[in-house]
Amino acid sequence: MYKALSCLSGRCAVFKRESRCRPRLAKLHWASDVPGMPSCNFTPEKYTGMSKERMMEIRRQNCNPMTMKVTYYKKPLFIHQGHMQWLWDVDGKRYLDLFAGVATVSVGHCHPKVTAAIEQQLKRLWHTSNIYVYPPLHEYCEKLASYLPDPLKVIYLTNSGSEANDLAMLMARLHTGNFDIITLRGSYHGGSPQAMGLTSHAAYKYPIANGLGCTNTMCPDVFRGPWGGSHCRDSPVQTIRECSCSQGHCMANEQYIGQLTETLATSVPTQIAAFFAEPIQGVGGVVQYPKNYFKEAYKLVRERGGLCIADEVQTGFGRTGSHFWGFQGHGVIPDIVTMAKGIGNGFPIGAVVTTPEIAASFAKGVHFNTFGGNPVACAVASSVLDTIQEDGTQKISLDVGTYLITELAKLRDKYEIIGDVRGKGLQIGVEMVKDKVSREPLSHEAMNVIFEDIKDMGVLIGKGGLYGQIFRIQPPMCITKEDADFFLAVFNKSVYNYMDRR
Numbered sequence: 001m002y003k004a005l006s007c008l009s010g011r012c013a014v015f016k017r018e019s020r021c022r023p024r025l026a027k028l029h030w031a032s033d034v035p036g037m038p039s040c041n042f043t044p045e046k047y048t049g050m051s052k053e054r055m056m057e058i059r060r061q062n063c064n065p066m067t068m069k070v071t072y073y074k075k076p077l078f079i080h081q082g083h084m085q086w087l088w089d090v091d092g093k094r095y096l097d098l099f100a101g102v103a104t105v106s107v108g109h110c111h112p113k114v115t116a117a118i119e120q121q122l123k124r125l126w127h128t129s130n131i132y133v134y135p136p137l138h139e140y141c142e143k144l145a146s147y148l149p150d151p152l153k154v155i156y157l158t159n160s161g162s163e164a165n166d167l168a169m170l171m172a173r174l175h176t177g178n179f180d181i182i183t184l185r186g187s188y189h190g191g192s193p194q195a196m197g198l199t200s201h202a203a204y205k206y207p208i209a210n211g212l213g214c215t216n217t218m219c220p221d222v223f224r225g226p227w228g229g230s231h232c233r234d235s236p237v238q239t240i241r242e243c244s245c246s247q248g249h250c251m252a253n254e255q256y257i258g259q260l261t262e263t264l265a266t267s268v269p270t271q272i273a274a275f276f277a278e279p280i281q282g283v284g285g286v287v288q289y290p291k292n293y294f295k296e297a298y299k300l301v302r303e304r305g306g307l308c309i310a311d312e313v314q315t316g317f318g319r320t321g322s323h324f325w326g327f328q329g330h331g332v333i334p335d336i337v338t339m340a341k342g343i344g345n346g347f348p349i350g351a352v353v354t355t356p357e358i359a360a361s362f363a364k365g366v367h368f369n370t371f372g373g374n375p376v377a378c379a380v381a382s383s384v385l386d387t388i389q390e391d392g393t394q395k396i397s398l399d400v401g402t403y404l405i406t407e408l409a410k411l412r413d414k415y416e417i418i419g420d421v422r423g424k425g426l427q428i429g430v431e432m433v434k435d436k437v438s439r440e441p442l443s444h445e446a447m448n449v450i451f452e453d454i455k456d457m458g459v460l461i462g463k464g465g466l467y468g469q470i471f472r473i474q475p476p477m478c479i480t481k482e483d484a485d486f487f488l489a490v491f492n493k494s495v496y497n498y499m500d501r502r
């Protein structure tokens, strides 16, 4: 079925239907019993607040209906307290949090060191704005800059990832004098009217004028896309697709770069402002590109006067394990890096980091935001950087993440509905399919049954992908191998339960 064929310069890569993809009579193994949840030596406060019914009433009446629309789970979760990788609901039930409030809690819920840093700053100074000079802002900017390679040394602090991306768009346009920006299909770069233009995912678009000057190109998704093979990506696990490429040569990459070349030739002027991409797509479903895609895409973009912008909102701060920044895994240096989420371990802060020259173009006008560089936010973010070092969270991401990905791949080989396992470090995606031959997305109903079952067994994960068909595992980077084993048993059991019941 997918003899997906790529012919470039007369050479053909034939991606064969391979034996591993054939529909196997899914031989269900006994799903072993789920072991007890790993122990935790923290005791949460007893919840004595508002009833669940009252909260839902208020949510329906006084919160924008959007809040109901995004509420996860048929039986919603009422969270009361958090500690490191653990969350407790209002009834005192404990959950292993493998989604980190949407890939945001980086070093652990209410991490004692970061909490102490907030407390100290709260007693000293909550707010003043960057029209004055105060130590936390400068201490933090110097520290953050030391984590980035030259010439990425100039920082502008924001409140969120969308705001960071808005500003990155503005900076790229001002600096290049060009307008057009290219993003990858399936990407999520934020929901502000400007960032919505970068976002290439229908669910997050509104029918308003947005995205003027934003064009998308084919996402080089080596599992779901037309091309992909058995050694395309930088992950401990490759796709189940086979290819005839020799090591070090990737025909799928040539094809996807061909798509970008065509976009550049047809959809934008000869000079562009920027190419905007996450090193690994997050909301899009932890999509990884062929190994040299970024290198070649950056070259093409720069030839057309464009800046290369890495959205590190999800992949930054050591989450990918091998490197501190996702772009380093691609062997490139962007012109602008945007960040948020993990930067503040859940405290609202974001940043745009760029070169002195690009920053100077931005400084030709005046831009002001009240809370960017807030002293409490800076104290938190500074403590997060220290904690990442002291707790060795990047190494945890690498070790526990690699273990999880490798073990999840064994479940992929066991169950017909697990189509792909991918990612790096603790940025992990599990793509669910109807079957491995068609690779058609598993239905929403089926996804929800498995998702709810996992939650009922005490583990929180996320969902993503254009068709909501991908489970996302992006936990706080303090989880242990024991936690990983618990999740693997829960996941195995929930998939088994679904297969058994259907």
Ligand SMILES: Cc1ncc(COP(=O)(O)O)c(C=O)c1O
Pocket (backbone or CB within 6 Å): 102, 159, 160, 161, 162, 163, 165, 188, 189, 190, 191, 278, 282, 283, 311, 312, 313, 314, 340, 341
């Ligand atoms: C990659 C990426 N960029 C930008 C954003 C927007 O960040 P925020 O929600 O803080 O505006 C998100 C949010 O999920 C994201 O995942």
